[in-house]
Amino acid sequence: MESLIIDQLKRERIIELLKSGKRIDGRSLDEQRPLQIETGVIPKANGSARIKLGNTEVITGVKIQPDKPFPDLGDKGILICTAEILPLADPHVEPGPPTEDVIELARVVDRGIRETEMIDLHQLVLIEDKSVIGIFIDSSVIDADGNLFDACSYASVAALLSCTVPKYEVKDDIPSLVEGVTSKPPVTTLPISVTMARIGDYIIVDPTSEEEACMDARMTITTNSAGNICALQKGGSEGFTPEQLIQCSEIALQVGTKIRKQFEQLK
Amino acid sequence: MESLIIDQLKRERIIELLKSGKRIDGRSLDEQRPLQIETGVIPKANGSARIKLGNTEVITGVKIQPDKPFPDLGDKGILICTAEILPLADPHVEPGPPTEDVIELARVVDRGIRETEMIDLHQLVLIEDKSVIGIFIDSSVIDADGNLFDACSYASVAALLSCTVPKYEVKDDIPSLVEGVTSKPPVTTLPISVTMARIGDYIIVDPTSEEEACMDARMTITTNSAGNICALQKGGSEGFTPEQLIQCSEIALQVGTKIRKQFEQLK
Amino acid sequence: MESLIIDQLKRERIIELLKSGKRIDGRSLDEQRPLQIETGVIPKANGSARIKLGNTEVITGVKIQPDKPFPDLGDKGILICTAEILPLADPHVEPGPPTEDVIELARVVDRGIRETEMIDLHQLVLIEDKSVIGIFIDSSVIDADGNLFDACSYASVAALLSCTVPKYEVKDDIPSLVEGVTSKPPVTTLPISVTMARIGDYIIVDPTSEEEACMDARMTITTNSAGNICALQKGGSEGFTPEQLIQCSEIALQVGTKIRKQFEQLK
Amino acid sequence: MTQLMTEDGIRCDGRKTDDLRNISIKVGVLKNADGSAYIEFGQNKILAGVFGPRDVHPKHMANQDTGILRCRYHMSPFSVTERKNPAPSRREIEISKVIKEALEPAVILKDFPRTVIDVFVEVLQADGGSRCAALDAAAVALADAGIPMRDLVSACAAGKVADRIVLDINNEEDQEGQADMPVAIMPNVGKVTLMQLDGVLTPEEYKSCLQTAIGGCKRVYEIQRKALMEKYFQTGEQ
Amino acid sequence: MTQLMTEDGIRCDGRKTDDLRNISIKVGVLKNADGSAYIEFGQNKILAGVFGPRDVHPKHMANQDTGILRCRYHMSPFSVTERKNPAPSRREIEISKVIKEALEPAVILKDFPRTVIDVFVEVLQADGGSRCAALDAAAVALADAGIPMRDLVSACAAGKVADRIVLDINNEEDQEGQADMPVAIMPNVGKVTLMQLDGVLTPEEYKSCLQTAIGGCKRVYEIQRKALMEKYFQTGEQ
């Protein structure tokens, strides 16, 4: 009960501030929190990154190993993104099988990278229909303060950019590692996800936990280097007007362009 | 507590009626509810049926695909029946792993079709010990008003009768579909399951939910076209006298013969 | 609440006795309960044993069958020990997935046999990297009265000693059984596990359930025929002094030598 | 690979770019459910059943201040080309969540504290756009159950095929086309309550696609309304 | 393939058509269980242990008006030719259910509201007819636990092998024979509390098979009684 009243008071305070174009942490509505990216943090992985988006913190590792292709997709390598919220990241998270929230998080991160075709999977085939390279991008949230969608997405993209792909030779249908030879992954574009919350009539970028607790609805839009919109997910228990949806796409493009610059340097 | 008293009153009323040879829905003791069968309801499946047995309703779909044979059974195709009660079928059913009741339901339906050898599995071998045709018969109860055993069994038989078996050619141990060529499944006999409830000293055919709630014991007997008894399952927390068991077999044969005529038309 | 007070009274009584070098069942501190070993109790298994250690009773069966080797371990056969506490063994055990206690039990039994290299796994290879012999040693506790570690370990060792290894021939990479030809397993040493409990300042061997309920910490040490220490596991919510740990190793060697004689006769 | 569109703008199933597939909805098809609907939407065949408001099990999920909505989207093993394992996949769990969030704004949950409304959707046969069709059936089933609602929820996808924005993506277009954008709206309130996008759109295409989808939703709404009217107001006429 | 019967009607294990396999039952073999029994029935080796009446966990399963009976039939990994995964299979879950329902009519549960009686059966080595043997041991274990019972439950299968009705199907006959019919009775009450059939029987064979099985059950009953007598009334004599 108490928490509800406090939530409501907080929501009123947040809306009060939004009316004058401000947020409780001092940001403007379309301003992201500072993003710190560090790569190579897990030297034993093929690629890795640790990112901080405000107080939200994510570590992502990339593992690359030979695999069998999916049936009917024998001309493509495999790329799988997962995400989990570690129980040390948040007092409300309990160990156990993934909740629907975590499944959505992982699938949205995955689609952002998949739908932009960031990695040219055709270049990851060893022998068509038989043997391909699999890229596993596993993200762990280690400190949760809102907007896990963008945080996991940025960490995944950074880890992918940082990775080196080992070389495999195939003999008798069995792939074996060629020591000492690696290449960069075949990157075609840089997907940047931008998550927005609607609180009342206001659209704010990169919500904190506090803002998420009183938001009406959520929107995550991923754009590519060419300025196209490639993946989108609405969340939350309320809706958007069509005008707000146009506005969201404009914000995603504009904010995405800024953030993409930070990633360009990692290439 | 209340429900118990009402159950008991209902049971008294039901027994009262049975003494005069009647049931609460007006049927005679060995009378089944009307059975409606519609096939081809899921065009994308290889076979399908939707049946109504009174207010109980089941949809069954058949999927046919190449598979590896079971070890030591390399000269037979695969046939697997499953059953589930959808949560929309019954307010008491919850989503989740199958309960023991549902596992029994599926296994009894499966044995009824398996033990009568309705399908000649020897005709479903592509390459002995290596590649066979698998037939998966999945039943979903969509409205539950008693006697799910017969309802799922009838829907499974009807779906099997309606199905077309695609043709596969095997090259290099890999089976591939031959487009546009199909055959009827190798049907040898028509298994008909008849489920009875014992309430006091009375044996009634095709119990409704209401009757099942106050039955003492349950008996499901499956017969084949030759008038043999091929599978049987006693259920419930009370027993039968040997005389009642003979009576049940006679009812199953007699009622089964009537119902089989409805299926003969589907062949 | 009550049970806590009774536990405490019992602990006081047990410590009182220990001060005068006695235990509640009359044993001296380093005295094991009588160990009865019977082998061949499950004729259909490749090896089996039923052991009683006081009132603790375990049945172990060995199954031997061809398997694929673990990756990177293509020059070794497979050996896996499991353990479970049947729900009929103990009123506090419930059916379901294994608890952390049972997982620890199984892993400690497994390591005792694995780390002593009791079985020469190199002799269990059929075709290197492709086909090996797998030995599965499954222990079921059927009556639990403390010291399940030693009881499962003894039953596993006895079942292994009693087993006959079938002969397999490999044709076209598929191993097939050669009827009527068997051999003894390649045993190199006899691992003997000795479990001790610390209660106050006293180290006692082979604790009963009653003693385990009031112990401070537990120590399991496995030694081999050459008098070496090969596996060790500390348990329980308190610690040991370094001196106690030396004492434990001496007890384990000394008691182990006695018990090993009982097993020598099984070879 | 299928040719998805002729030069004249005719799609692989014969439709024009702004045609809906055939849609039919039947209300009140199940006896046990408090409300139910069956929809055929192209090749989709989907059942929806609603129970509630009723007691929550397990009890700790109940909310003292409001009713809660639960939703399960499930595919029958025979609903797709390869037999599907009956256990819920991650995809089904995600779709269950977005459907729930698309319905929540329309359902007046505050009136039923400590209770749950359960929406069960079963996809008997799947085609492109099954989540939209499921949502259309679920909204009608909620209305059939007599649950107080602010508005219906009407869903329809649009997408990009052969470089053109088209309404109501079918299975081939979903798999081989360029973009798929499922959308749901509350047609009278004017809010979008479900929206996803997979595929690449320019900002202009995005606007056009959204507009096209909303147009489709409004046409679906008329079909939903008609189905409800048929059950509740025209039984005497037949 | 084994020849299941000689021309003289001798079965593959040397028995005549109406012979039981060797059966021995020991009562009270476990210390911790409230009641227990160990049965060897042909090559079957099965332990049964009973706990209760005791408190129910989880509590919501308790019934205010009656005690409940729970039953678990489980096979050891080493009990069958191929090592069995220890997790319960669908077959084991079904058999647990039919065993429970076969015992329920015999146990006076009404006397113990809000409690549970747990019956745990472990098949250490499996042969044909393991569910009957399990039931025989479980019934004796319930009696050993001092649970009030209307009657014992005695089980034995009959079947059809080489076109003849035979008593007490063994493993080879189960796998290569024509029919297997496990039956359990309350021998004094005269009711059949478990019955299943896999295989093809004419109506006449059905009657004969049932009669044969019931005859077997009665002979098993004598062995159960003797085992209980030995523990409870003849300890002084030995």
Next chain:
Amino acid sequence: MTQLMTEDGIRCDGRKTDDLRNISIKVGVLKNADGSAYIEFGQNKILAGVFGPRDVHPKHMANQDTGILRCRYHMSPFSVTERKNPAPSRREIEISKVIKEALEPAVILKDFPRTVIDVFVEVLQADGGSRCAALDAAAVALADAGIPMRDLVSACAAGKVADRIVLDINNEEDQEGQADMPVAIMPNVGKVTLMQLDGVLTPEEYKSCLQTAIGGCKRVYEIQRKALMEKYFQTGEQ
């Protein structure tokens, strides 16, 4: 196969027999956790976070007389050479248990009846001795959370490599060496609270190995203390 030691007693990573690998510990690295620590111990990179004392869910796990300690040791999918399935393995469950039992003697749980203290350990990159490193970080995180403790817990392995007793086994030595003995102590109380051994030691080697490990634990303790001092007493100095 790696040569694990040169004739001069230099190990494969350049250390002498009684050298520790590089160890660094940072305290208070997480915002949400009540206490936290990050350790690099050789190639191990491990995070520990502590919550509590707090209410226990599910409630029936709570103890009226004392607080309880729970511990989860978990490895990230990317922490080892082959990608690891994120579901907890049996190895992880066992290590969670021995870590919990190693910490319990140090934590004053009696002061917090009906509550739980949760220790979550995440191995981001694994090297030899990850359970010791995890324990070192966990003990520091407990202190950082302000949990009353009798003592810290300090852990370090010793082992046998190329017939010599060496301190602080790395990954290659763990996999190809002769013995690995992880040990944890309460350094001031003087008790060993975790001890395991895999591998073959003579009784003399056993004593020497234990002594070596305890020596290592004491040096780790100094590093743990320094890390805590840095956070709590020297923030002004920097």
